Amino acid sequence: MTACNTAIAQVDLTKVKPYGDTLNDGMVELAFTLPVPYGEEGSEAAKILAKKMGLDEPNVVYSKNMTDGYTFFVVYGKCQHTVDYTTIKVTKVEVDIMDRLECAQYIKDNIKREVVIVGASTGTDAHTVGIDAIMNMKGFHGHFGLERYEGINAINMGSQVPNEVLIQKAKEVNADAILVSQTVTQKDVHIANLTNMVELLEAEGLRDKVILVCGGPRISHELAQELGYDAGFGSHTYAEHVASFVLTEIVNRKMV
């Protein structure tokens, strides 16, 4: 009877590869369409492309004619590349998350006045789903929105709000924070719009007087900071994340 080889290889975090069912097998699945006719040549093209992407032993497991001259492929392959996980640094919003009631208590203890937050989905963006999830009474997925927070006056201006109008409103109500939601990102329309917002605020001399936050499915904190925002929130963000950041910032910046 041979000894059972039970040793499981240890992960080397300086050389990480995709994991299928065995460490370092590098297994990756891809799905894409090529503008080529369906057939063996097409599958070969998909394989060659996968190799160029750094996949060993590419395997076209499925292909299908989409229309004349277009073929869809599902491809598996083994990734040659590795990543050094130990040297990665990601910019994140660093704040202790407080729940809704803790936020209310924090306002009572540390701010001692009503906090005003205005928000909108700006520019041409017609999607309210993001700003509603954060601001509306009902919130999203069981997380109540800012309208339900005691001590916060949350003003949701809805969608397709020009940056100028949002800023005007912020001035009018003396807002502590402005929330900008961007859902449509086709052709990077959100970048131009977010940048324009910062420029307008600076021109008005307001940039330092408010906490400026953006959010959306394609927004990261890093991107937000690059564009001149105080924070950026991506998917899986709820009202408590935004509120915790804003309230902490108010205290840190002595805007109390």
Place this chain on the structure above:
Amino acid sequence: MKSKLNLDPKVIDSARSCAARIAESMQEFIDRHTTVSTERTILRLLGVDGIDEVETPLPNVVVDQIKDAGGLPRGVAYWMGNAMIQTGKSPQEIAEEMAAGNLDITKLPLASAKEAEEKIMPTVLDALKKIRQQTEKRNQYLETIGEGRKPYLYVIVATGNIYEDVVQAQAAARQGADIIAVIRTTAQSLLDYVPYGPTTEGFGGTYATQENFRIMRKALDEVGEEVGRYIRLCNYSSGMCMPEIAAMGALERLDVMLNDALYGILFRDINMQRTLVDQYFSRVIIGYCDIIFNSGEDNYLTTDDAYEAAHTVLASQFINEQFAVLANVKEEQMGLGHAFEMDPDIENGFLYELSQAIMAKEIFPNANLKYMPPTKFMTGNIFKGQIQDALFNLIAVWSGQSLQLLGMLTEAIHTPHMHDRYLSIENAQYIFNNARDIGSEVEFKEGGIIQERAQFVLAEADKLLHVIEEEGLFSTIEQGKFGGVKRPRDGGKGLEGVCVKDDEYFNPFIPLMLGGAK
């Protein structure tokens, strides 16, 4: 047919007659008013097209000049008819003269309204004939090459470039799609004019222009003949140019148009008086040319909770139905909207969705219901997304929906790629075929979850409708009872384009279209 949900016909009748009274009371308001977009629509139907040197569409040039001169309450049909008498020119020539600054249409000698109407009538009848020819052409196609089975597979294209849209639309038709909707570019709904000519740039969609309609219609006719199935074309008769786009759709043979009496008010912040007047003419046109309209109740569930707000969807469907009745729209043309938007974590959520979908079909049995896919709880996990869409498809075939807007596994990530559309069509075809007759096979437990859910939603909708009747539709919207969105009566965009008609006002198209003018 016996109700599987044990719905009380008395409650349905109560809700429906209540909605009818609400619509009728609004109709009195509508009949007293006209709008700049309604007037531009008349011009488009009279054949006025093209742009001036700064790219303002000629219908806008004409209406703006008349409005600035204070002549809008009389209506453009009068001014055009009068100008035809005084100048001997056609509406298009008159519009061109006005754009060139050579003619002040309100300063001509004045004929009587009767004379103006008589003068314009041949052009009106000619427009109606063109529209009827398009309707006949559709019927001819349906008789010769036929159509797909219901639920029709309905997909969107949204590249921003009409020529790229054609490639995607034809591919989708070959993959099995029955309806192609060309999504409009972001924010077109807020433009108070319709752009002109073919367009190749847009954000998240393609401009709705008459030339783009024509290009896509031709492409879909070609591919329809190739695959042996009539492919329907859908666009948006909504926003600030609601009736104008309906007229373009009638002239270019669109088959389906998104058109809702309340949507623009709630979700685009268009003034409610403006939208209600606009929707009437747009629906009269849609009714006349056999276009199926889609109402937008599904949107309530993206801003409000799909479980808690289900009755607002049903109440709004009743109202949209009754507005359509007043515009002489046939039941089969009513694509009343609803959606599969409950939080997937709700226990028995599938049962509630199924209950509500069957309820809609039982209450509006002859309507061609439009069923919208999950969007709010699509996460970017494309694998789970495909399952959510599968459940949605199962309910559609089970409950007998007509227009199935296919869910995309990549919803919430990007506008659909070519293979996303293929995967969603394959998903729907598999399920529709595999469960084709499930609806006629399965009955529900008396007093069970499914029956009680529908009974509850219907009762709540009936209650809400009675509240609306009591308080009036305008004030109900002001209070935020639909979609959780509040809109003031004099707020929003476009109110300056609404005016009260004078005694001599006439719109020659409305009576003829309502009478079905042969």
